[in-house]
Amino acid sequence: MAQIGFIGLGHMGQPMVCNLIKTGHQVLVFDLNEVAMQSAITLGAKAASSVAELSAASDVIFTMVQTGEQVSQLCLGEHGIFANAKPNSLYIDSSSIDVETSRELHLQAQENEIDMLDAPVSGGVKGAETASLAIMVGGDEAVFERAKPYLNCLGKNIVHAGAAGNGQVAKICNNMILAISMIGISESFNLAEKLGLPAKKLFEISSKASGQCWAMTSYSPVPDCVDNVPSNNDYKPGFTAQMMLKDLNLSQAAANTAELKTGLGAQATKIYQEFVESGHGDVDFSGIIEMLKLKTER
Numbered sequence: 502m503a504q505i506g507f508i509g510l511g512h513m514g515q516p517m518v519c520n521l522i523k524t525g526h527q528v529l530v531f532d533l534n535e536v537a538m539q540s541a542i543t544l545g546a547k548a549a550s551s552v553a554e555l556s557a558a559s560d561v562i563f564t565m566v567q568t569g570e571q572v573s574q575l576c577l578g579e580h581g582i583f584a585n586a587k588p589n590s591l592y593i594d595s596s597s598i599d600v601e602t603s604r605e606l607h608l609q610a611q612e613n614e615i616d617m618l619d620a621p622v623s624g625g626v627k628g629a630e631t632a633s634l635a636i637m638v639g640g641d642e643a644v645f646e647r648a649k650p651y652l653n654c655l656g657k658n659i660v661h662a663g664a665a666g667n668g669q670v671a672k673i674c675n676n677m678i679l680a681i682s683m684i685g686i687s688e689s690f691n692l693a694e695k696l697g698l699p700a701k702k703l704f705e706i707s708s709k710a711s712g713q714c715w716a717m718t719s720y721s722p723v724p725d726c727v728d729n730v731p732s733n734n735d736y737k738p739g740f741t742a743q744m745m746l747k748d749l750n751l752s753q754a755a756a757n758t759a760e761l762k763t764g765l766g767a768q769a770t771k772i773y774q775e776f777v778e779s780g781h782g783d784v785d786f787s788g789i790i791e792m793l794k795l796k797t798e799r
C-alpha cells in the first residue's frame with residue numbers, strides 16, 4: 502500500500518487525513534502547529550519531524566495550506582518537497598492558490614521528475630468531514646488517473662479540468678460566480694422587502710422562475726427558506742466572508758494577468774472587502790445580505 506504524506510492539518514486537512522486513514526491508508530503528517538499534529542496522531546497518523554523527512558518517505562504527498570507563498574516554500578529549496586521526494590512520486594496540492602504560482606510549481610515538479618496535480622476543493626469543512634468534497638483537478642490526464650484512488654477517499658464530484666493550473670482556474674471562476682450571484686440575490690431580496698413584497702414570497706416565486714440559482718435554492722441568504730443553511734443560524738459559517746474574499750482576490754489577480762476586465766467580479770471583491778473590513782470576516786459569506794440591507798436604507 503502506498504505511503505501517503507500530508508502537510509497542513511488545519512480546518513480542511515485534518516478531516517481529509519481522517520478520511521484517508523478510515524479508507525485504510527497509512528498517513529505521515531507534518532504541520533507547524535503542534536496541537537494539529539497531536540490531533541492527527543490521535544486519529545492514527547504518524548508524525549514526520551520535517552517536510553524533507555515526510556517527502557523522502559512518501560509515495561503520494563498532499564499539501565493543504567493557505568497561500569501560494571506557503572505552497573512554494575514547502576515545495577522549493579533544499580529542504581522542500583521537490584528536492585527530497587522520491588522520483589515518480591505523486592504530489593497533489595489541494596490548497597486554493599493563484600494560478601501563476603501553481604503553473605510555475607508544475608514546471609518545477611516536472612524538472613524534479615515528480616508528477617504534480619493542482620486539486621483545490623469546494624464543499625467546506627462539512628464536505629471534508631463527509632468525504633463529499635468537489636475536487637477540480639489540473640495536470641496530465643494520466644497523472645489524474647493515478648491520483649483517482651486517493652482523491653476518491655476525499656470527495657465525490659472529482660473532475661479533470663485539464664492542463665496544469667486548470668483546477669485553480671475552475672475554483673476561482675466558480676467562486677466568482679457564487680459571490681456575484683449571492684450579492685445579486687441579496688440585493689433583490691432587500692429591494693423586494695423595501696417595495697412591500699416579503700423576501701420569502703419572492704423566494705417562492707424566483708426559486709421556480711428564471712432568477713433561480715444555487716445561491717438562492719441551496720444556500721438562501723434569507724432565513725427559513727432552505728434547510729440547514731447559515732442564514733437559519735445567525736450566519737454562523739459555513740464558508741466565511743474572509744475565505745470568499747481570498748478567492749475573489751485570486752480571481753482578480755488572475756484577471757489582471759489575463760488582461761481581462763471582470764467588472765462584476767471586481768465589484769463583488771470590493772463589496773466583500775468592505776464586509777470583511779467592517780469586522781465580519783468570520784461571518785458566513787451569505788451574511789452579506791445584512792450589510793447590503795443597511796446600504797439600501799441610506
Ligand code: NAD
Nearest residue numbers: 509510511512513514532533534565566567596597625626
Ligand atoms: P487552515 O489555516 O485551517 O490550515 C492550514 C494549516 O497549514 C495550518 O494548520 C497551518 O499550521 C499549516 N501550515 C501552514 N504553513 C505550513 C508549513 N510551512 N508547514 C506545515 N504546515 C503549515 O486552512 P484551511 O481552512 O484548512 O484551508 C486550507 C486551504 O483550503 C486554503 O487554501 C483554503 O482557501 C482552502 N479551502 C478552505 C475551505 C474552508 O472552508 N476552510 C474550503 C475550501 C477550500
